[in-house]
Amino acid sequence: MIDFWLAAGLLLLVALSFLLIPVLRSRRAQREEDRTALNVALYQERVAELQTQQEEGVLDAAQMDAGRAEAARELLADTEGVEAPRVSRLGKPLPLLAAVLVPVLGLGLYMHYGASDKVELTREFSQAPKSMEEMTQRLERVVAAQPDSAEGMYFLGRAYMAQDRPADAAKMFERTVNLAGRQPELLGQWAQAQYFADGKKWSDKVQALTDEALKADPKEVTSLGLLGIAAFEGERYQDAIDYWNRLLAQLPPDDKSREALQGGITRATEKLVASGGKVAQAPAAKASALLKVSVDLAADLKARVQPGDSVFIFARAISGPPAPLAVKRMTVADLPVTVELGDADAMMPQLKLSNFPEVQLVARISRAGKPTAGEWIGRSQPLASSTTAPQTLTIDSPDK
Template sequence: MIDFWIGAGLLLLVALAFLLLPLLRGRGEQTEEDRTALNVALYQERLAEMQAQRAAGVLSEEQFEAGRAEAGRELIEDTEGDASGRTRAPLGRKVPMALALLLPLLGYGLYLYWGASDKVQLAREFQSQPRSLEEMVARLERTVEAQPDSAEGWYFLARGYMGMERPADSARALERAIELAGREPELLGLLAQARFFANDKQWNDELQTLADEALAGDPDEVTTLGLLGIAAFESGRFADAVRHWERLAASLPPGDPTREAIQSGIDAARERGNLAAESPATPAAAGEPGVRVRVSLAPELADKVAPGDSVFVFARAESGPAMPLAVRRLTVAELPAEVLLNDADAMMPQLKLSAYPKITLVARISRSGDATAGEWQGRSDAVDSSERSLQELVIDQPETR
């Protein structure tokens, strides 16, 4: 902070100049007073000389009076310019010197009370990269201490605490961030995650409420989807873990480096739960509740797709949320295939297929595995969600964006 103190010192010198200049001017006034005293002394000496000449008969009375008048006029002319200075009360030297000494101390005290030296120091620290996670967290702790109303500071501090495996501290930081920034889905998902790990990975109703609120604000909130999969896996609900992690993988952009890790989790859940790798392709019984859909590929598209391309089959409300009510995943190699869409496939607990009287069926082929965008699709007209007859869905048209 050397440049800061140099600047402060220069400003202090300017302030001291305003105090010390009057002292310099006072010395000039003293010189004027000394010159006036000399003029008076010369006048008195001249007057005494003329009185002696008058007594000796050299000067007559008229000449003496004329000479005295002339000397008096000259004295008045010599002293007229500084008459106002003699009538002004001088400030003296003690007061300006005392102020000159006290001003630096006063300024320093006021800066310590109202200044922001801590923020200046933090700004300088953040210009260099931290050498460790602990150093970064220490900086963030000082940041929120200096700026307690910074939602971004509390957010990054919470992420740092999670990186240091301090979930309880992370939860407290996130609670403060939510107070400042509002109940954003990302913050809610992170808070549920922190509380889950702080509670020894025990799921409860409070965490479920946070997860539901986060997904209601953003159905693709990645932290929440990943957390739901972890919680389901830890409690032995492997089918639910697969469902949540598949939704998470479908929401990620192509080429995301976390896809591989998510797929490893899906494979582990299928193995632990003894689940078929492509269980959605099994035919649905005619009497089972839900909408049965037979998905096929138009012959003219056979040479335009690859066997491993993903196929997403989902139902949407004709009048309602844009988010799919139910979704199943296949591959091109499995087509034609018959699937059943019902409330068990709901992407969110509060959005059940049976709650909407009219639905639209869509099948989408995506080379990247992204459920939200693909290359080819098939779409049905509106059907009753209570319809039990088999619905035919042919993928036969390019998807427009």
Template sequence: MIEFWLSAGLLLLAALAFLLLPVLRGRKLQAEEDRTALNVTLYQERLRELEDEHQAGILTAAQLQAGRDEAARELLADTEGAGSRPGTGVLGGKVPLIAALLMPLLGYGLYLHWGAIDQVERAQAIAEQPRSIEEMTARLEAAVEEDPESAEAWYFLGRTYMAQERAADAAKAFERAIGVAGREPALLGQWAQALYFAGDKQWTAQLQGLTDEALQADPAEVTSLGLLGIAAFEDGRFAEAIEHWQRLVAALPEQDPSRQAIVGGIARARERLAPAAEAGGDAPADAAAPAQLTVKVELAAALREQVQPGDSVFVFARAVSGPPMPLAVKRLTVADLPAEVRLSDSDAMMPQLKLSGFDQVQLVARISRKGDATAGEWVGRSQPLASSSVEPQRLTIDSVDGQAQ
């Protein structure tokens, strides 16, 4: 905001300069007029002195006339050029001065009435890089409280809630965004997705109605297609899952990092579809069971004196060859260690990026005092392992974290 007020101040000074120049010029002209009046007074006094000396017999008529001529020449020399400058009246001098005094107050009042300083401050606050997802959430919550009619703020707040696994809060945020911006297909898809995870992945008539409405308005709405594929896959309807995900792959850009996960999901659905087709019915209930990794997380003895019980601990799995973002994540505190954690598709940060969509993953446990999952103080990493591993894994936090993600 400092830059804004400096710019406004410079503009105000420029405007004041235009108003005060006539006042300063008027003062100079007034000084010249005062000096001219003084010279005229001195001239008149000189003439009276010459007349008195002539009547007293001191000066002859010729000397009197010569004195008058000399006084006139001195007067002309002193007042030369003054008569050619226009005078400045009282009104002409006061009006610019009054306007210069009132302009800052008038400008400030008009800006308070028609300006948007609150929006400028809010935009600058959001533009600053947050130190943690909690800080971002607090900023967005403050933004929607100040301006409940900002659909953009409600949308990003919903996305942030989803990243924190707060699906119920995210559903409310997306619903508010729809109330402000209207029933946009992308918002309908996000709302349906949040409701699905908030409702323990139970498909309802409301979810079907939202996805149908979104796809009717935009047949390539990616969130709805991905959600329909997930719901069909987990319900054992693999052919439907393949159909929805194939439409999703066709709608995504070639460089989209989630394409690999979706292609992997299609392959897994086809693998499970084949036994079901051979058996003449649906696949066994456990055939569609999502991948699950069991991890026992421990803290190295050398670090126990350097950590605080309330420090955040993020345990996550990420693809060895794929996008850097976690596929599944759980959050603990140092006080919870040692702890046994289970990571599965239900812990996915994004429905399109699931643990079961990648063959090789790496386990990471990170301690972050700031609550930032992407950077912290200490970390432990595993060797690459299969996402389908059923043996419990051990992960020890034992080294300084010098690498983001």
């Protein structure tokens, strides 16, 4: 910040120089004008003295002319090189007044329209905060300096929640939603903050927020966790188990919160059993598909391919998107080869073998390394994705 003010001061001095230099020049011109007037007065006094001496008979006419010429030469020598005075229409007071007002107005305008607060915030955020309170204070200044920053409001809301200030967090998440739109994650955070701000009392507002969040994204983790908490507090233990199981399925295996969540499910189960209830079994998960296929090259094609040519072995849906459901990449040198195609080989999570009842196996040779186009191909007949019997596929036809 000191560097900024030093630079601003230097620029201010440059601006003042344009105002003060003309004033200094006018003073110099005034001094030169005064000196010229003095020389003229001395010349006139010398001429008068010569005339007095002539009248007294001390000097004759020739001496009088010589003395007058000598005084004129001295006057000319003293005034030689003096510039003609410049006449300023502004006068002296106006530049001096401007020199005072320019820095005052400049500072005032900068403090009103400038970004000194943002410069200071940038400097502060270059250093790690020493405490959560300091981080919260920084975020509060960010929101004050940038009231249209949805990111700043979101992180300030999270900071308020970490400091057990749910009422402030709820207001901040509401402002974030108004700026960034009704995104499922933001709605879930808002609902959670509102729930704790209301003293852990379920309300129509919280219900509406969680319903909207889960309608847009059934896997929204904050809403699932909150609904589980509310169900547990309301002694609806089966609902709590269901919500938390859904949340558990979304968390990665190494997530640290899995243990606490599993503990909550266990406690809900114990309370349900103790109250005479019975834990409802979750519906059985759909078995994942796994196709085993052996691929070989027709004998008459072996002399027409190169060992380094790419071989793509994949399954695609008979009724569905044309994109492959599961893919393995090999080379001609690997043939014959046996591979397994399953849900783990899916190109996209929603395009799994188990999601489509009937598929076709394809093996394609592509010298360009493109799975969508090549030189030779082999195709199977349609078969069920649940097939467990090994399949055989021969590459024997031109790829058209």
